[in-house]
Amino acid sequence: MVSSVEKTLVVMPAFNEQESVRAVVREVFEKLPGITCLVVNDGSSDETSREARAGGALVANLPFNLGVGGAMRVGFRYAIENGFDNVVQIDADGQHDPAGVLALLARLDTADMVLGARFDGEGDYSVRGPRRWAIAFLSRFLSRTARTRLTDTTSGFRLSGPRAVRLFAEHYPAEYLGDTIESLVIAARAKCVIAQVPVAMRVRAGGRPSHHPVKAAVYLARAVLALFFALMRPPVSLQDAIVAPA
Amino acid sequence: MTAASYIFGVLSALLTLVVVIEMLRRRRLRERHAIWWLIAGTLALVVGVFPNTLVWAAGIVGIAIPLNLVFFVSVAVLFFVCIQHSAELTVLEAKTRTLAETSALLEMRIGVLEARIRESEKGHSPGSEAH
Numbered sequence: 241m242v243s244s245v246e247k248t249l250v251v252m253p254a255f256n257e258q259e260s261v262r263a264v265v266r267e268v269f270e271k272l273p274g275i276t277c278l279v280v281n282d283g284s285s286d287e288t289s290r291e292a293r294a295g296g297a298l299v300a301n302l303p304f305n306l307g308v309g310g311a312m313r314v315g316f317r318y319a320i321e322n323g324f325d326n327v328v329q330i331d332a333d334g335q336h337d338p339a340g341v342l343a344l345l346a347r348l349d350t351a352d353m354v355l356g357a358r359f360d361g362e363g364d365y366s367v368r369g370p371r372r373w374a375i376a377f378l379s380r381f382l383s384r385t386a387r388t389r390l391t392d393t394t395s396g397f398r399l400s401g402p403r404a405v406r407l408f409a410e411h412y413p414a415e416y417l418g419d420t421i422e423s424l425v426i427a428a429r430a431k432c433v434i435a436q437v438p439v440a441m442r443v444r445a446g447g448r449p450s451h452h453p454v455k456a457a458v459y460l461a462r463a464v465l466a467l468f469f470a471l472m473r474p475p476v477s478l479q480d481a482i483v484a485p486a
Numbered sequence: 487m488t489a490a491s492y493i494f495g496v497l498s499a500l501l502t503l504v505v506v507i508e509m510l511r512r513r514r515l516r517e518r519h520a521i522w523w524l525i526a527g528t529l530a531l532v533v534g535v536f537p538n539t540l541v542w543a544a545g546i547v548g549i550a551i552p553l554n555l556v557f558f559v560s561v562a563v564l565f566f567v568c569i570q571h572s573a574e575l576t577v578l579e580a581k582t583r584t585l586a587e588t589s590a591l592l593e594m595r596i597g598v599l600e601a602r603i604r605e606s607e608k609g610h611s612p613g614s615e616a617h
Contacts, residue, residue: 280590300590306583314587321591414583 248399249324250277251315252297253308254332258286259260261332265295266332271338278318279332282313308396309414309423316400316409327408328399336397340439344399351435353404353427355390356397358441370456371379374463381467382424386434394420397439403478404432405445411476417463429475487537499530522570526563539602 250268254261261279268277281307292299300314304388312329319327328344329335336356344354375394383390396419400408407430413422428434506523509515533540544552593594 298594300594302586302590304586306586310583310587314590317587318591318594414580 245272245275245342245345247323247325248275248341249315249319249322249327250275250330250338250341250478251319251327251411252277252292252330252332253282253286253315253449254279254284255282255311256284256286257296258284258288258291260334261288262291262295264330264332264334264338265292265297266281267334269296272341275341276324278315280314282306282308282311295338307419309412309419312419313409313412316405316412320409325402325405326399327393327405331396332409334421337440337442340397340437341399342438343437344397345360347435347437348399348401350433352401352432353424353434354367354401355392355395355434355436356399357390357392357395357436358439360446364365370453370458370460370474374387374456374460377460378421378463378467382421382428382480385425385471386428388434388436390424390434390436392436393424396420397441406476407432407476413470415466417466419468421463421466425467425470426476430478492534492537493529495534496531499527502530503527519570519574522563526560529559552591 251274252261252268265277265279268275275393277297279288279297279299281289281292281299281301283302289299289301300318302311302314315327315329318324326345326348328341330338330341340356344356347354375392378393379391382393394417404427407427410425411426413419413426415422424434502523506515506520506527510520511519540552540555544550544555547555549555549558
């Protein structure tokens with residue numbers, strides 16, 4: 241296998257996740273022996289940082305909350321500076337099963353970016369109503385941009401190969417939904433090959449996803465707007481991204 | 487137009503210009519942020535000193551009531567100032583974000599270095615840290 245676990249960095253953005261982060265980090269090391277895990281504490285006001293360290297993870301502390309996009313860029317930059325080839329994002333709330341990383345890595349031989357998708361046969365996770373329509377709409381649109389069938393574009397469970405890591409260390413967006421939607425657009429337009437692998441998703445340890453119709457409608461509107469602006473922006477090529485970070 | 491309103495107009499325009507130039511002089515305002523206020527102050531001074539230029543300019547663009555040109559230009563200037571501030575804010579946010587990321591990464595490196603120093607001070611052979 242070309243893509244090894246040792247060359248892969250788990251990046252776990254964590255904002256006030258003191259209840260779950262230690263257990264999730266433990267599970268990562270248990271299911272993926274030899275992997276390195278970086279928890280990016282995104283300006284938490286609780287004990288997230290200490291809990292993550294107690295679990296055995298490396299911890300990067302952001303001085304204030306930047307959102308998932310900012311936390312992930314720390315991860316990508318750390319990966320580049322420390323010689324990791326791949327970066328896999330795992331949520332700190334225990335929603336993603338670390339065992340799925342092996343399935344993502346196996347697919348990396350022919351892709352630059354692999355998404356772990358729910359609603360693809362595996363797992364017992366389901367979303368209904370306007371939120372589901374939003375996800376379906378985004379999937380259809382982004383599948384066309386990415387030139388492959390994507391069913392779950394808002395999934396945070398994703399693995400970036402060497403080319404995508406170089407691209408994202410420079411160009412990972414920090415805006416709302418940028419970490420899911422715009423990052424896909426950026427990767428697709430930089431000619432990265434995007435693939436999808438079905439993975440099981442678990443119910444989040446803390447709280448359930450919102451099903452409130454108004455919130456879902458606002459989400460849909462913001463998602464469409466985010467997509468619109470992502471498509472409007474001039475594409476970045478991978479050549480630009482190779483330039484060493486300042 | 488009475489002499490009083492004439493003087494009032496000229497003095498108002500002069501006051502605007504003096505405030506902006508004084509702030510520029512004391513480096514309380516950067517030139518690129520002051521440019522719209524300078525343009526507005528200069529226009530106000532010209533119109534204040536020669537009120538007929540307003541009638542003439544309104545005639546050129548076909549505005550029947552010259553005063554409406556004043557309102558239009560005022561709104562336009564405020565619009566550009568706001569846009570400029572929004573753009574500057576975006577740039578500043580991007581810079582702050584990069585600084586925060588760099589600070590987090592540097593903090594990690596300091597932690598690794600401190601651990602190494604502690605280890606070598608204990609008298610152990612300076613073992614190489616994994617990360």
